[in-house]
Amino acid sequence: MSGENCLAGLRILDxxxxxxxxxxxxxxxWMGADVVKIENPKVGDPGRTAGRTDANDALYFLQYNANKRSLAVNLKNPRGLELVKALAATADVMIENFxxxxxxxxxxGYEVxxxxxxxxxxxxVKGFGAGSPYENNLAFDMIAQACGGLMSITGEEDGPPCKPGATIGDTGTGMLMAISILGAYVRRLRTGQGEHLQVAMQDAILHYIRNAFAYMDRTDGxxxxxxGSRTVGGGNPPIGVYPCKGGGPNDYVYIYTSAANPEHWNRLLKVMGREDLIDDPRYATPVARTEHRAEVDRIVSEWTIRHDKHTAMHLVGSATIPAGAVLDTREIAEDPTFRQRGIRQTMKHPAVGDYVMSGWPVRFSGQAPAITAAPLLGEHGEQVLSEWLSYDAARISELKGNGVVG
Structure with a gap:
């Protein structure tokens, strides 16, 4: 069985x-939880319009709301508020990031x-944690990356701080909360105990840069x-991206020789046809190569530039040396193996049409969980009210007529 039934029966009020x-x-x-998304009847999740190019929901929204149901409720209507409380009474989990x-x-609030x-x-989920001097500040992904230390360790050595491309402040925080929910849910199944989980995006970033703190502690504070493209602290060369044939913006290969395995360097010299340097004292040890970093990078670059990035990755990787071509999103999207393995799947959306997106990357018994369409605004109102609260058609119709639900 795939992962869609792992959390069957888990109700999440989102x-x-x-x-x-x-x-x-x-x-x-993706793992089978029944996630009911509570949205404003007029505009819904602001993500529905983020970067939108037509009247349909933005692709941004589709990316983060697959496999959910939508119930549009007017929270400014006292009856709408009571409706959400009634849903909370039947839910296992409630989550908010207002x-x-x-x-x-x-x-x-939690006490209610x-x-x-x-x-x-x-x-x-908040930008800053309770007790922080900034706990009342608003934050988005890039703010968390700046205040969490990630930008300070990202960028070229002599350049300004840089924001990493991945939304670690947003999705990275979400993954930490998801893991914590699962832990609390397992305990709840055993003991019936509830929980109040809080995570700040700034605090989550600290989790992802633990190596940087270890470096700081090793270097007397x-x-x-x-x-740049090397690891925190620089690593021992060769490490980083090296130019390849083609000259395009992503025609590079990443090569990493580990200090823990001195054979990586010797193997690379053989791949490059530079066996004459195997016993050269300038490059024989990680310390020596660090002292001659510019020369090492030049030697490697003179070889990589003669090959395209895929060939360079194949030749270096085949010699049991860590190496990876720098692939852009178009190259990844056009690689059929991601579709064949279920890592990228087609969402069949009733308005947008077929949309290929990246799904949950963990396989369950060899299969990745399937993607179903992100919901239209309020699409599942009748289903949710019927299934969660046992409301009949007449009662649901009355709520719609009085503007409580959309």
């Missing part, structure tokens, strides 16, 4: 928006929900520096 919260609940939805204090002002459902796992 009041999150944009990416950090939705990436968390999407991960659980601006600081917003959920409490709505009347859906816990009084309704003591066993609920109540989850909050010196702040970890930027190291």
């Amino acid at each position: 009041l999150s928006q944009f990416e950090a919260g939705p990436s968390c609940t999407e991960a659980l939805a 601006a600081p204090g917003a959920i409490e002002r709505l009347g859906l 929900i816990r009084a309704i459902n003591p066993a609920i796992i109540y989850c909050q 010196k702040a970890a520096p930027r190291a």
Whole structure:
């Protein structure tokens, strides 16, 4: 069986928006959780319009809301608020990532929900943690990356701080919350105990740069520096991206020789036809190569530039040396093996049409969980109210007529 039934029966009331919260609940939805997304009846999740090019939901929204259901509820209507509380009473998990204090002002804070459902796992994602001097500040991915230390170690050695391309502040935080939800849920199954989970995006970034703190501690408290394409602290050469034939913006190959395996360097010399340097004292040890970094990089670059990046990766990798061609998104999208392995799948969306996106990368019994379409705004209102609250058609119709649900 694939992963879609792993969390069957787990009900998640999802009041999150944009990416950090939705990436968390999407991960659980891929594994079978019933994720009901509560949205504003007029505009829905702001992510629906982020970068939108036509009247359909933005591709950004599709990326982070696959396999979910949508219920549009007017939270400014007292009956809408009571409806969400009724749903919370039947939920296993509730999650939100509104601006600081917003959920409490709505009347859906932790103490309120816990009084309704003591066993609920109540989850909050914020930019900054409780007790931080910035806990009331707004934050997005790039703010968390800046304040969490990641930008300080990203970029060229002599250049300014740089934002990594991956949205580690958003999706990275979401993954930490997803893992924590699963841990709390396992305990809840054993003991019935609820939980209040809180994670700040700034704090999550610290988790992802632990190596940088280790470097700082090894160097008597010196702040970890930027190291370009090398690892924190620079590593021992050769390490980094080297130019390849073609001259395009991504015609590079990454080569890494580990200090823990001195044979990597000797093997690379053989691949490059430079056996004459195997016993050269200038390059014989990691320390020596670090002292002659520019010369080592020149020797390697003179060889890589004669090959395209795929050939260079094949030749170096075949010699049991870590190497990787720098692939861009188009090259990855056009590689059929990702589709064949289920890593990229087609979402069949009723409005957008067929849309190929990256799914959950972990296989269950050899198969990746399947992708179903991100919901249209309020698409599953009748289903959710019927299944979660046992409302009949007449009651649902009355709620719609009075603007409680969309």
